[in-house]
Amino acid sequence: MASEVNLAQLRALVAVADTGGFGAAADELGISQSAVSHAVAALERSLGAPVLRRGTPCRPTPLGEQVLPHARTAVASAAAVRTIATRHSGGPTGTVRLAAPTTVCQALLPGLLRDWKAAYPQVTVRVFEGEDAELATWLEAGTVDAAVLVDADRPPPGAVALGADSMHALLRRDHPLAGQETVHVGELEDDDFLLSEGGCERHIREAYRRAGARFAPRHRIRDLNTLIGMVHAGVGVSVMPALALTMLPPDCVLVPIRPAVHRTLTLTGPSHRPWSPAVTGLLAGVGTTVPV
Known part of the structure; x- marks a missing residue:
């Protein structure tokens, strides 16, 4: 050499x-x-x-x-x-590359980033938006240092539970079902269904399976903003996580579906290699640790 x-x-x-x-x-x-x-x-x-x-x-x-x-x-x-x-400086330092799904980036991360900036001014957090299935791969490959995983299987010690995100029907405000407290997924069969391919398809299919309802999406949309825009334009209806609420225009609403289905969100570092002190510090300051 x-x-x-x-x-x-x-x-x-x-x-x-x-x-x-x-x-x-x-x-x-x-x-x-x-x-x-x-x-x-x-x-x-x-x-x-x-x-x-x-x-x-x-x-x-x-x-x-x-x-x-x-x-x-x-x-x-x-x-x-x-x-x-450099830990003697009073807290964690360095850069943390953090991956998360679109809805988490929209609804949860802004608050976390503000809190982290105030509590850990010497840590820089860089956000990478990805689809559910990509995030665990990025994390274990070392492309990112931490990630918000959907329905994480056996998260490692130190992982933090961010909560459960329930599935809702996405409707125009003038839709006949928009004023109901809940919507049975079978009631959506009269409308063209727009399916997001960003990661929640298995949760939607599970709701339809439990209901014994026919699942026949008319359109498959990759980008969540495109899907919301199409529902807003009257093209059809959809089902998406409650965290998508912050992304909606005023003329669209989210209504909880029946049967109820949710996804769990876990903020974690990698399972198969040590966490950097910066990742450990950030997660320790978030809240509830996932039982292991």
């Missing part, structure tokens, strides 16, 4: 893999694009083969895929060492 692998090279690899490009990685790391390119090139010389496929976006090569988990561990460990070394 031409030289030893160093932390700057691994940090550059992780940044390009996560952002998809050298320019975005440079912004992420606060260095020049040239410096990122040189670091990756030096890593490839040391390993004797490319670790990235150049393109839009950049993707890891097969070698890069094997190296990337170890690079993430090294970068995370270095960050933890820096954080531990």
Whole structure:
């Protein structure tokens, strides 16, 4: 090998893999694009083969895929060492990459971010919005340091329960069912159903299964704001979590469905590697710890 692998090279690899490009990685790391390119090139010389496929976006090569988990561990460990070394400053320090579903980003995170900024001014929290199924993968792969997981299975010690988020029918305010206290899902069969593919499909299917009602979505929509806009325009109806309330225009309402179905939300660090002191500090200040 031409030289030893160093932390700057691994940090550059992780940044390009996560952002998809050298320019975005440079912004992420606060260095020049040239410096990122040189670091990756030096890593490839040391390993004797490319670790990235150049393109839009950049993707890891097969070698890069094997190296990337170890690079993430090294970068995370270095960050933890820096954080531990500065704990004498009076509290946790560093950057926490936090992933969460869209509705959580809209409804819960703004309050948490305000509280964290006041309590832990030396911690920077960077939010990544994702779909339910992506979040656990990001967390365990080291793409993020913490995440709000939906229906988490055996969360690790220190995880925090953020509560249960019940499913509601999304209707225009002038819909005949909008004034009811609850709506049975069977009552929605007369309308075109818009299904969000962002992560709540299994909860919706469960409600229909329990009710013995026919589930036949007419439209499948990936973006939640698009779905809300279509309901607002009178295209149809939908079912979504109560936390979506903050996203609704005045002419739309949420009505609890029957049978009642909910999802649980858990704020946690990874299950299979140590948490950074910054993650531990943030979660300790939130509230209820999940029993383990």
